[in-house]
Amino acid sequence: MTVKDILAAIQSPDSTSADFAALPLPESYRAITVHKDETEMFAGLATRDKDPRKSIHLDEVPLPELGPGEALVAVMASSVNYNSVWTSIFEPLSTFGFLERYGRLSELTKRHDLPYHIIGSDLAGVVLRTGPGVNAWKPGDEVVAHCLSVELESSDGHNDTMLDPEQRIWGFETNFGGLAEIALVKSNQLMPKPDHLSWEEAAAPGLVNSTAYRQLVSRNGAGMKQGDNVLIWGASGGLGSYATQFALAGGANPICVVSSEQKAEICRSMGAEAIIDRTAEDYKFWKDEHTQDPKEWKRFGKRIRELTDGEDVDIVFEHPGRETFGASVYVTRKGGTIVTCASTSGYNHEYDNRYLWMSLKRIIGSHFANYREAWEANRLIAKGKIHPTLSKVYALEETGQAAYDVHRNLHQGKVGVLCLAPEEGLGVRDEEKRAQHIDAINRFRNI
Numbered sequence: 210m211t212v213k214d215i216l217a218a219i220q221s222p223d224s225t226s227a228d229f230a231a232l233p234l235p236e237s238y239r240a241i242t243v244h245k246d247e248t249e250m251f252a253g254l255a256t257r258d259k260d261p262r263k264s265i266h267l268d269e270v271p272l273p274e275l276g277p278g279e280a281l282v283a284v285m286a287s288s289v290n291y292n293s294v295w296t297s298i299f300e301p302l303s304t305f306g307f308l309e310r311y312g313r314l315s316e317l318t319k320r321h322d323l324p325y326h327i328i329g330s331d332l333a334g335v336v337l338r339t340g341p342g343v344n345a346w347k348p349g350d351e352v353v354a355h356c357l358s359v360e361l362e363s364s365d366g367h368n369d370t371m372l373d374p375e376q377r378i379w380g381f382e383t384n385f386g387g388l389a390e391i392a393l394v395k396s397n398q399l400m401p402k403p404d405h406l407s408w409e410e411a412a413a414p415g416l417v418n419s420t421a422y423r424q425l426v427s428r429n430g431a432g433m434k435q436g437d438n439v440l441i442w443g444a445s446g447g448l449g450s451y452a453t454q455f456a457l458a459g460g461a462n463p464i465c466v467v468s469s470e471q472k473a474e475i476c477r478s479m480g481a482e483a484i485i486d487r488t489a490e491d492y493k494f495w496k497d498e499h500t501q502d503p504k505e506w507k508r509f510g511k512r513i514r515e516l517t518d519g520e521d522v523d524i525v526f527e528h529p530g531r532e533t534f535g536a537s538v539y540v541t542r543k544g545g546t547i548v549t550c551a552s553t554s555g556y557n558h559e560y561d562n563r564y565l566w567m568s569l570k571r572i573i574g575s576h577f578a579n580y581r582e583a584w585e586a587n588r589l590i591a592k593g594k595i596h597p598t599l600s601k602v603y604a605l606e607e608t609g610q611a612a613y614d615v616h617r618n619l620h621q622g623k624v625g626v627l628c629l630a631p632e633e634g635l636g637v638r639d640e641e642k643r644a645q646h647i648d649a650i651n652r653f654r655n656i
């Protein structure tokens with residue numbers, strides 16, 4: 210039995226759940242990995258010069274044992290997230306430390322502590338097997354998976370699963386991720402695949418869409434409301450392309466920051482009107498490595514006011530981190546919110562705290578999303594209210610190049626990866642719904 214037989218079953222319109230349940234599982238499958246004995250390979254290089262194409266491998270790996278509450282999923286497509294870039298350049302730390310720590314938790318979690326890390330935190334595919342105790346899903350179900358892995362043995366996570374002390378990001382802090390032909394997930398990561406999308410389109414939003422939903426829309430994040438001015442950094446990037454859509458769909462006013470006219474045009478085509486091209490306008494928030502320039506914060510704030518009839522922003526959707534954080538705190542309106550989920554340009558932020566406390570602003574930390582938030586975000590995709598922002602699709606063996614593109618900011622929106630799917634465009638089950646949204650679905654393609 211090989212993965213080819215699994216693919217044949219997925220592609221046959223007559224396959225039933227019983228057929229999938231009866232399919233023997235292969236002993237091994239192809240997966241994108243990084244290797245533990247290579248964690249020092251980029252020592253001494255600047256972050257920018259660490260090349261994911263050198264550290265990312267395509268290996269044949271053994272199928273992991275299936276545990277209680279888990280599912281094995283045949284992965285038709287996945288996507289590249291920035292967390293896989295972090296893993297591949299071993300920054301800010303090697304993810305093997307996470308696997309070792311997880312491995313110490315129990316007999317079952319020991320499976321994750323391996324000399325290779327199968328990465329990837331998105332998938333669209335078909336359930337092959339479910340472990341004991343799984344009732345909500347069955348073999349043959351077409352699914353996407355969100356990337357929150359929780360144990361939920363402590364009381365801490367029972368109001369909001371993101372607060373569980375054993376909260377992890379699947380495919381980053383756990384093994385057996387989505388950039389592979391088969392993935393191992395907890396069954397409470399599964400959600401229905403939006404039926405009007407192809408496999409690669411369905412796999413694209415997951416991580417970033419759920420994150421942007423919590424960060425911007427959920428009461429656990431900024432709790433955006435109608436009319437809010439929302440400053441969105443990287444507004445056509447992975448997170449930002451969903452934040453922009455949430456702002457527009459929720460009656461808010463996005464002020465989109467991008468770095469080229471081409472990206473500005475994408476934001477316009479999504480419906481945004483207020484756009485700042487940070488390259489053309491050449492903001493230099495840092496005079497040198499250690500000193501910020503408040504005059505540049507002010508110039509940026511004035512530009513925002515020009516675009517908003519004199520108003521300041523209610524919410525800043527932050528993730529670039531060190532480079533922009535001082536400006537973000539400055540331009541937020543009195544009582545407004547800076548909501549941050551990352552620090553791409555550096556995690557030691559500096560800002561002038563007088564502008565925070567005197568103007569009663571709030572900084573909120575946000576990370577991924579709980580199951581409910583991920584479900585709500587996926588539901589909006591399934592209803593055609595929010596659309597995938599897939600630009601380019603790579604073969605599994607080209608994942609290193611795909612991660613390189615994301616690391617060097619050469620991509621637009623989201624970058625997809627075909628795993629078992631032999632070509633793009635497969636897996637669409639509702640052509641009528643697709644036709645209604647086809648322009649929006651293709652907005653980011655091949656630009």
Ligand SMILES: C/C=C/C(=O)SCCNC(=O)CCNC(=O)[C@H](O)C(C)(C)COP(=O)(O)OP(=O)(O)OC[C@H]1O[C@@H](n2cnc3c(N)ncnc32)[C@H](O)[C@@H]1OP(=O)(O)O
Pocket residue numbers: 291292295300301302356378416420550551577
């Ligand atoms: C969905 C997608 C998301 C993304 O893309 S996010 C971007 C990518 N992610 C990242 O870049 C994050 C990577 N993660 C990290 O950098 C690290 O993961 C953290 C800095 C977040 C945490 O560092 P660590 O060393 O793993 O954990 P500690 O919590 O600092 O624990 C180390 C020891 O310190 C103890 N400790 C923690 N808090 C306290 C305290 N308040 N007072 C005293 N001790 C403390 C702990 O218990 C433990 O101890 P013991 O080593 O003995 O187990």
Ligand SMILES: NC(=O)C1=CN([C@@H]2O[C@H](COP(=O)(O)OP(=O)(O)OC[C@H]3O[C@@H](n4cnc5c(N)ncnc54)[C@H](OP(=O)(O)O)[C@@H]3O)[C@@H](O)[C@H]2O)C=CC1
Pocket residue numbers: 290291292295416417420442443444445446447448449466467468469472487528529532533550551552553554575576577578615618622
């Ligand atoms: N905590 C969480 O749950 C999550 C965290 N993340 C983290 O968020 C970050 C962004 O992820 P994602 O959106 O997928 O990545 P992308 O690279 O797809 O998009 C980020 C965009 O931010 C802009 N940007 C990058 N650097 C800077 C800078 N120095 N100053 C201003 N703008 C900048 C760029 O847009 P432009 O060039 O057009 O300005 C870029 O396209 C990553 O660090 C990632 O690890 C992501 C998802 C979830």
